[in-house]
Amino acid sequence: MTKQHAFRYLWIGQSLSNCGDVFYIVGLMTVMYAVTRSAMFMTLIPFLMTFIRFISGILAPLILDRLGLKEALVCSQIGKSFFLLLMALALTFHGFGPDFLIVFFFVVCIGFLDGWASPARNAMVPLLIDRERLVKANGFLSLLDQSINLSGWAFGGILAAFIGGGQLVWVTFFLFVLSTVCMCMIRIDTAFHTFNRTDSSVGKLKIMVEGWHAIWRSPALRVISISETIGNVSSVVWMAAIVLVFVHQALHVNASWWGFINFSFFAGLIIGGSICVRFSASIHTHLKVAALTGLFMTGAATLFFGWNTYPLLALMISAAVGLFEQLKNVAFETLIQTNTKSNLLAKVYSAQDALYALSYGLATVLFGCLIDKIGVQFVFTLSGVLLFISFMYAAGFRRYLTEPAHVGAHE
Structure with missing residues (x-):
């Protein structure tokens, strides 16, 4: 085969x-x-x-x-x-x-x-x-x-x-x-x-932390993981319950627009995926630029969305968020795969999945409380600011994002 x-x-x-x-x-x-x-x-x-x-x-x-x-x-x-x-x-x-x-x-x-x-x-x-x-x-x-x-x-x-x-x-x-x-x-x-x-003599605890250890030792994986964790926290604003509150409080339209906005967001993700497939060669040559561009534009679009009060414009902005989010995700995904030894890759993904799940769960509770305290538009502003912080961090260490894989399986 x-x-x-x-x-x-x-x-x-x-x-x-x-x-x-x-x-x-x-x-x-x-x-x-x-x-x-x-x-x-x-x-x-x-x-x-x-x-x-x-x-x-x-x-x-x-x-x-x-x-x-x-x-x-x-x-x-x-x-x-x-x-x-x-x-x-x-x-x-x-x-x-x-x-x-x-x-x-x-x-x-x-x-x-x-x-x-x-x-x-x-x-x-x-x-x-x-x-x-x-x-x-x-x-x-x-x-x-x-x-x-x-x-x-x-x-x-x-x-x-x-x-x-x-x-x-x-x-x-x-x-x-x-x-x-x-x-x-x-x-x-x-x-x-x-x-x-892993050799049978290696303890279970060491096996469990190998992915975390690889992330910490590799500057590229460390930059991506920290940047993506911040972005993962900011993405909580796109959960259905928060978007529904935004539709009522900021756009002042009925609940059907909640479905329209969700649809446009996923449509943007699909368009972004299609662009990545169509222009894969160019993106592969400029992975760092694609990741940083996607990160910056996602932050900018999130800010615009949060302070926009026009329903039709909200549909276009949410589609743009999805598009650039997809561009960033594909670029980071490829960078992870090209900066990690194959025998460690699954463990790196496992560590990242655990980190992202924990951060998202905690952020869900936090953002839910903040909506009641400061309002849904300010929560979207906070999300955009977090994405810009993620962008500045990744841009500040962008020299690491193209390094070759060098993390070994074991010492």
Whole structure:
């Protein structure tokens, strides 16, 4: 099997899994609201997923080190399929018990398994794609992910309305099974042998901190991780609840504009991904410029959005935020892959995922309090300022962003 075929199975399998992730959340929330009529139970799902993502990121290096990248993907998808089957059976036969506690347990298990699949997938990309085509591949994968995010929620809602939330969870189970088959079909030697497992004499704690250690030792990874953590905190303003408040308090229009703004934001992400695919060669040559440009323009657009009071202009600005956010993400993603040894890449991604999940969760609480204290427009201003701080930090250390990979596997 060629690398091209292996990469095709990777993106098809991951797309099926991502689509299933959206569908089962839509189906589960539909059933929960129909039974409880409580929004609180619905909000517990994203909270649980954020928390478990942090825990999974901490423990992921141990799992990846034991299983390897391809096997980790397969085991993750098998496990997700198993727990989703149990969830579908519980919803079908009303076996969820009081307060959906057993269903929440399944959500936690699925979220944990998904948490260490994501670093494995991202780390496999440079093993399956030639270095000069990484920007195109990352742009393509990001384009797929955002297209699923944009259409999955709407399509999932339509399916839930027609067939019911419980049946939608069954649909997700079959998508997960197909995804598992695709992951099993990946056959390429480098996917198995380039990821060197740590010697058995190395302690578990050392394995868990290898990714953090690599980030700290590599100036490029350190700059990217700090910059992205600040940007991750600022991105909280684009969560649905805050945008909805902005629509009412700043734009003074009805809630339908909340959907329009979310759509334009994801449309901007898709356009940005398409641009990265189309001009991948140029972006690959100027990765540092692309990352800094995307970071600066995202900050500027966020500030403009926060102080704009015209609904139509808000749609265009939110699309611009999505576009430049995507440009920055693809450039940073490629820089991470080209500045990290392959046997450390999955552990670096795991450390970053844990850091981003923790910072996002804490920022969600903080920004929620600030909206009540200083207003939603000032919160968007704070977000823009944070992005400019991230830009100035990355620009100040931009000389590190093009250094070659040099971080070794072990001392």
